Amino acid sequence: MESVSIKAQEAQDVLHLAVERMRDLGADFADARSQTVRVTGASTINGDLKQLVQKSTGGVCLRAWSGGRWGYGTSTSFDREAVLRAAEEAAANAKGDGIPGLELEPAVVRGDHRAKVRIHPDSVDLTEKIQAALDIDRAQAIDDRIINRAGAYSEEIKTNALVNSAGSDLSWEEVRTLCRAMSIAADGQRMEQYYDGPDSTKGFEVVRDADLEGIGRGAAREAIVTLGADRAPSGNMTVISDPMVSGLLAHEAMGHASEGDEITKRRSFLTDAVGRKVASDLITMYDDGTVAGAHGSIPFDDEGTPSSRVTIIDHGEYKGYMHSLETASRLGVHPTGNGRAENSGKRVWVRMTNTFFGPGDWDKDELIADTKEGILCDKMLNGMEDPVGGCFEAKCLRGYLIRNGEIVKPVQSFTLTGKSIDILSSADALTNEVLLDGGMCGKGIEDWVRVSTGGPYMRARMIVGGGQ
Template identity: 30%
Template structure:
């Protein structure tokens, strides 16, 4: 196998010939995408180190956009002969087409203090053991503990027919703890995560014990919770809830591929009021250290900050190169792919509702009766209609402006655009949560956030007659 640096030099040296062959039978755009990644993942469950995986992946994808369609192929043996043959196969012919060379070069990297590539398995295992022991310290009601640590280094090189060459080194760490507690009759789950575009110094900022404590405390708290009542309630979403709702119920609907296919409730609504005037929604890949951040996207477009909804009005969508070309626009830097074996598609990065001016405590105090959501779980959304259902992992009732008893078994049911319209208070805080966004069979790292917000009315799924 050719060494990584040799492959990169080969691509830089021969890109003009390969891309010219790729465009020999016409086309609007050609691209070579090289990637080498190292992924390490450890799982510790009930004091036993179970799944341990450590491996490398390397390959090159070549893409042709012709007449608005994508033609793609990839190889794990990136010799010049293989790349040239792949280009000719995608072009369906031989010859030479016009390409630009050397017009722009951009290089990025991830600054780290404790480089994961310099640490061994024992270092990682110790982090997991620390989390496990802290969770177990909460007593016999803790029945199961699962802690997972995953870190990845990803090096990419992108050369295209527009004369642009970009390189980026991305390092990410993801850590989570899941705890199951039982009082002998009821089982409850607690979950907490941590991660970002950084090295293992993340655990000096937030120790693994702190993550484990939050997961264990949440599981134990839910053992004392009352069954959630069913009905319509005012809902206050804490900034700690993360941005699950904004990501699922709003963000996907602002991705240009779904908009162009008519699969978004926001299609054809540019310039229209789609949310409360208190709401501004932003997607920003330039934020330092966040899980969805990068120097360039997977099409070589520099990271950007995009305002999607401004003071309630829809002002933009997220684009990759293909969808931008279809509308005569520029990409917004939202072309992302899971690996060299996948085509880039429109994806979010770090998506959030911008902070407002209200005091979070005042928002609760001004709510006579409602539900206070501290942590959201998983959910589903229909991007065509905007209808959603989300699990509430940690929630409480609000009575006369005070947070009272915890509730369990709750789900939030509503409509994304309607929920945005019904926001009548936005806090000046902002809380972030990491995730992996799945779409079209691909997963990419993201971060979502929101301040404390109050929604006038949502349906709470629970029990009809509660004790």
């Protein structure tokens, strides 16, 4: 343990030297962040191990702020001289035309912050991780109509250290653990799929506490049920979005449009929207990186700003945006802890963490019983962001028709579209339970970070496009 501590201190000392070098070269502000990411993943198909991945990547990102302009330098080596050369490169890149008059508000944080996990994945043998993927795979073998079944286990352990010229000197760890079942059913005429499984910033307890047998059997059973689904109807309908689809609406339609860099570039339909009515009084929406155990939670963003809860919509009124150091300065507000980078080799953008709608006061069964005619969503396949136009588009895995307050039959995959403000303004009921679902988010088509999305079941009007 002593040698590990010494090595960590030596690495931190190099970051201090790099910050001093950038300041000596004229930077108004500078920070240096090192990062190591270790990934383990096992995937199986039909009871056989098909892929086993163990990899480690890392590097150092140096940033210099001078005259309202960032300069970046990166190093894939932790060697002192390589890091100092990257620091000099960052200081040189910061010289040029910037935005005068901007003063950053960096956090001053110190200390070592370990991930709050009960069973650290490093303490678990690889064979048990592989077995988890095999167990959730084999549990799906309940019927000959399951023609393909897959299991997956993955973990990501990210170790960060950051020093800045304001006085921050900190390190923190992020642990993420995921297990998934995917079933594909066929009956000679049709093929359908279903998936399920936990994800979290908890440790291996996510797997040991889960009913892998039940998750696997459930995914297979639901894939078979969907074989008997009818084609979904089309038209402007009452839709009860499940937490995954509600979360997709929060993330894709409203979340990306609430990222501060889209606002400063005036590329968002929510530019100048603060104080405006954008949803029904029932709708409150957050981005909150502090949710315990959620897949998108972070103790600090990649600028060293502590994570926080940002209220984006409050009872229908638009309240504000997510920010990095730069966008907060440009708009005269405080940073929110949303400055995130895919890795040490990429630049910082304003990014979401856990984005979701708050709860209502309905019970799910009461909400269905109160719906005369509509469609209930069950899981999503994908969605599309549109921060400029404010439109929503999503593809649902499947759903259920509701008539006279009762679920009458399942329906195949269908699309949902509409103007996001119109959808949220039509919302008239939300359930009292909020669920989050983890995944990856790209800024456009690149720069991926870990997030989660979610919300309650929400009843609103949307345009439904009938299935295949």
